[in-house]
Amino acid sequence: MQEENLNTQKMRSKIVAGNWKMNKNSAETEALLTELAAKLPDTQAEVMVAPTFVNLQSAVKQLESSTIEVIAQNMHFGESGAYTGEISADMLLDIGIDTVIIGHSERRAYFGETDEILAKKVKTALKKNMRVMFCFGEELDDRKSENHFNVVETQLKNALFSLDASAWTSIILAYEPVWAIGTGETASPEQAQEMHAFIRKTITDAYDTSIATNVSILYGGSVKPANAEEIFSKPDVDGGLIGGASLVADDFVAIIEAI
Ligand SMILES: O=C(CO)COP(=O)(O)O
Numbered sequence: 001m002q003e004e005n006l007n008t009q010k011m012r013s014k015i016v017a018g019n020w021k022m023n024k025n026s027a028e029t030e031a032l033l034t035e036l037a038a039k040l041p042d043t044q045a046e047v048m049v050a051p052t053f054v055n056l057q058s059a060v061k062q063l064e065s066s067t068i069e070v071i072a073q074n075m076h077f078g079e080s081g082a083y084t085g086e087i088s089a090d091m092l093l094d095i096g097i098d099t100v101i102i103g104h105s106e107r108r109a110y111f112g113e114t115d116e117i118l119a120k121k122v123k124t125a126l127k128k129n130m131r132v133m134f135c136f137g138e139e140l141d142d143r144k145s146e147n148h149f150n151v152v153e154t155q156l157k158n159a160l161f162s163l164d165a166s167a168w169t170s171i172i173l174a175y176e177p178v179w180a181i182g183t184g185e186t187a188s189p190e191q192a193q194e195m196h197a198f199i200r201k202t203i204t205d206a207y208d209t210s211i212a213t214n215v216s217i218l219y220g221g222s223v224k225p226a227n228a229e230e231i232f233s234k235p236d237v238d239g240g241l242i243g244g245a246s247l248v249a250d251d252f253v254a255i256i257e258a259i
Pocket residue numbers: 019104176180181182183184220221222223241242243244245
């Protein structure tokens with residue numbers, strides 16, 4: 001009986017993460033983190049921020065006594081070696097970062113990151129005992145042609161479904177429909193819920209209900225203070241990956257309060 005209850009309850013974490021992308025110099029990073037730490041509301045949710053690589057180390061130091069976790073926007077799949085301009089998992093771990101975003105649509109679109117490359121990155125991060133926030137989502141054409149479920153299923157399958165079941169405790173999913181990123185256009189709460197439920201069903205089919213129930217699935221794409229509460233109220237939406245609105249302390253705080 002108790003086991004049944006555990007299975008039907010939401011055991012997974014709520015998460016609000018800010019992806020700062022290529023924004024904020026060192027002084028601006030320090031100022032935004034100071035404001036965020038001061039205004040952080042009491043919350044059950046995990047709060048994360050992903051500044052740029054050059055400001056990660058100072059951000060970790062600055063937030064030493066805060067519950068806000070600093071995470072990375074990307075990493076390379078290689079362990080070390082001749083990969084000019086790249087950052088390894090060990091380098092992130094060395095400065096106190098153990099969660100990394102992998103597969104953001106901007107990495108896929110502008111830096112040629114294929115499912116195959118992403119699968120390698122996920123594998124390396126997990127091998128290093130890092131947590132992976134894996135991003136995926138369909139483009140506008142896929143949505144228009146009603147191919148969005150297939151696209152999402154393929155992205156998950158190619159990068160994640162060969163992982164051992166045990167690896168899934170280190171996976172966070174972030175569904176980010178590309179047409180809603182930075183466009184002001186948001187998936188409706190119903191569209192988000194429909195896709196998140198589909199993702200959970202796909203994971204149930206590939207693995208089992210327990211893995212599908214326990215993985216946190218975040219929504220990303222023009223989440224703002226005005227729409228956060230309604231999106232987060234959906235049963236399969238466990239939080240958000242926030243771009244633009246995470247660059248303004250009051251907006252990010254309002255989004256955290258909405259969860
Ligand atoms: O890409 C995103 C987060 O990773 C979403 O960005 P916006 O919130 O600016 O649409």
